[in-house]
Amino acid sequence: MSTEQTTAAEGFSYALTRVLDAPVARVWEAWTTPDQYAQWAHAAPGSVEMDVRPGGAWKSTMLTPDGGAFPLTGSYVEVAEPHRLVLGMDVPGRPDPATMSLELTEQDPDxxxxxxxxxxxxxxxxxxxxxxxxxxxxxxxxxxxxxARG
Structure with a gap:
């Protein structure tokens, strides 16, 4: 995994890069299917809802390692299946949502x-x-x- 941080005039950013042992379609499905997302994203059972289309809403309640619960809400800004997803995340006290982008690139078929x-x-x-x-x-x-082990 690689990490890149910047401190630009318009904000503080990061980029995390990792290569996963799965095809692009499987990674996309894991990120955009509520029951799969809940299994790996530390979400409370039954809390994940996704309307994966531009303008569609999403929400989940994340569980912290210390047992706390952190509700998250937002909307999809950009959906370009299966390669790019931009999420808007509602932040209390902030007028505009924070955005996180996800880009998937095939390295080889798997x-x-x-x-x-x-x-x-x-x-x-x-x-x-x-x-x-x-x-x-x-x-x-x-x-x-x-x-994959199955």
């Missing part, structure tokens, strides 16, 4: 490069978002490996 990018208002927000995204990618990689 491997996919995934790049997650997000820009935040502060370095602290960026670091927290990057940590959460890293946990998501860890869960996704484990889920896909378990599915």
């Amino acid at each position: 491997r996919t490069e995934i790049v997650l990018r997000q820009t935040s208002d502060t370095a602290e927000e960026r670091d927290m978002a990057e940590q959460g995204s890293g946990m998501l990618l860890d869960g996704l990689a484990e889920f896909l490996a378990d599915k």
Whole structure:
């Protein structure tokens, strides 16, 4: 996995890159199907809803390692199946949603490069978002490996 951070005039961003042992279509399905997403993204059972189309809403309640629950809501900004997904995430006290982009590129028929990018208002927000995204990618990689073993 590689990590890239920047501090641009318009915000603090990061990009996480990882190669997953699964075809692009399987990675896309894991990210856009509520029951699969809930299994790997540390979501509370039954909390994930997805209307995967531009303008469609999504929501989930994430469970933290210490047992807390963190409700998340937002909408899909861009959906280009199976290669690009841009999510808007509602942030309390912020007028515009934060956005996170996901890009999938086939490395070979059974491997996919995934790049997650997000820009935040502060370095602290960026670091927290990057940590959460890293946990998501860890869960996704484990889920896909378990599915491949089958």
